[in-house]
Amino acid sequence: PVAWGYEGDIGPCNWHKYFPKAGGKRQSPIDIDTSATQYDGSFKPLRIHYDSHMCSSLTNNGHTFCMSVNSDQCNLSGGPLEDKYRLLQFHCHWGSDDTKGSEHTVDGHQYAAELHLVHWNTDKFKSADEAIEKNQGIAVLTAFIKAGKEHRGWNHVLSHFKDIKKVQGTSTVNEDFNPKCLLPENQTDYWTYEGSLTTPPCHESVRFIIFKEVVEVSSEQLAQFRSLCVCSSRKRDTGEDEHLVDNFRPIQPLNGRVVKASFQ
Numbered sequence: 103p104v105a106w107g108y109e110g111d112i113g114p115c116n117w118h119k120y121f122p123k124a125g126g127k128r129q130s131p132i133d134i135d136t137s138a139t140q141y142d143g144s145f146k147p148l149r150i151h152y153d154s155h156m157c158s159s160l161t162n163n164g165h166t167f168c169m170s171v172n173s174d175q176c177n178l179s180g181g182p183l184e185d186k187y188r189l190l191q192f193h194c195h196w197g198s199d200d201t202k203g204s205e206h207t208v209d210g211h212q213y214a215a216e217l218h219l220v221h222w223n224t225d226k227f228k229s230a231d232e233a234i235e236k237n238q239g240i241a242v243l244t245a246f247i248k249a250g251k252e253h254r255g256w257n258h259v260l261s262h263f264k265d266i267k268k269v270q271g272t273s274t275v276n277e278d279f280n281p282k283c284l285l286p287e288n289q290t291d292y293w294t295y296e297g298s299l300t301t302p303p304c305h306e307s308v309r310f311i312i313f314k315e316v317v318e319v320s321s322e323q324l325a326q327f328r329s330l331c332v333c334s335s336r337k338r339d340t341g342e343d344e345h346l347v348d349n350f351r352p353i354q355p356l357n358g359r360v361v362k363a364s365f366q
């Protein structure tokens with residue numbers, strides 16, 4: 103597999119050389135210009151049904167932490183979606199300080215981090231591997247994160263970070279944890295548009311559903327995100343491990359796409 107990253111020669115400006123879809127016309131992330139969004143009154147209520155008795159595993163894949171979920175009881179439907187989608191994994195993107203880190207921006211404002219809950223279309227496809235390459239294959243529930251009061255739900259995930267400090271570190275999470283607790287209270291107000299995976303291979307298969315309400319976590323919790331190492335490449339001349347920061351892709355051209363809003 104081709105190495106890619108977020109800085110230097112293997113950074114986002116060169117992804118298209120090895121991953122041609124990264125130069126496509128419906129790439130993500132984008133800036134949400136709230137003056138240009140279009141209200142769509144036809145959306146049905148979003149249905150987010152997650153159970154909490156699910157075994158999952160937390161991995162440091164060298165680009166972010168990834169909580170893989172293997173419960174067929176975690177489903178998403180309704181809203182702008184025509185089909186039923188199953189939760190595959192969730193992860194986050196963040197920056198080296200609280201002033202940057204989200205992938206999408208709102209009227210040019212970048213948040214400290216961004217949560218992605220990745221789902222695949224089980225009505226249309228037989229496997230996630232098939233769905234990730236196909237139009238309407240993936241739906242990503244997205245919540246912005248800012249520094250504020252401590253988020254107790256996140257501690258269930260962060261408590262496992264010591265086991266995944268190194269790349270390819272994996273920890274099995276068997277506790278009673280429901281990822282729904284990571285979402286904002288208001289789940290009726292969101293923006294949605296058709297885009298892509300924000301990492302290589304950047305398949306143009308993603309429907310993004312982005313909540314308007316921002317979730318708060320403490321600065322200490324954000325610092326724990328940044329404690330994860332890339333560690334796969336050489337140690338800096340200071341001998342310290344390279345840390346996994348600024349793992350957000352820059353915003354991409356809208357190319358005429360319209361961002362729909364579920365609210366007026």
Ligand SMILES: CCN[C@H]1CN(CCOC)S(=O)(=O)c2sc(S(N)(=O)=O)cc21
Binds near residue numbers: 163166220
């Ligand atoms: C580091 C690799 N990230 C990707 C891994 N997967 C695709 C598998 O490619 C072979 S995936 O479908 O789970 C997703 S969703 C997603 S984002 N940031 O758009 O929500 C990125 C990826």
Ligand SMILES: [Zn+2]
Binds near residue numbers: 193194195218300
């Ligand atoms: Zn992501």
